[in-house]
Amino acid sequence: MERSEQLTVKQASSNYWVVRSDGEQIAGAVTRQAAEAERELVSRLRRRAAQMRSSAPRRARAVRQPSR
Numbered sequence: 222m223e224r225s226e227q228l229t230v231k232q233a234s235s236n237y238w239v240v241r242s243d244g245e246q247i248a249g250a251v252t253r254q255a256a257e258a259e260r261e262l263v264s265r266l267r268r269r270a271a272q273m274r275s276s277a278p279r280r281a282r283a284v285r286q287p288s289r
Contacts, residue, residue: 228264230256 226243230253233239233246238256240248240263248259 228260230260 228247229241230238231241232253233249236251238250238253239246240256240260242263248256248263250256250259
């Protein structure tokens, strides 16, 4: 399940910047530059998690044998 929400940086209150995804605040910083760095970090972490999930070996399901 890959998250495709856009990450945005907006000024929330005086001198505070937030990174939002789908209206939810996920990170914050004092400067816009720091908030942009947080956004890039979250983006890289999401891509990495998706990559790890897609390349992970599938677990074999246990198949029950019918009782005789």
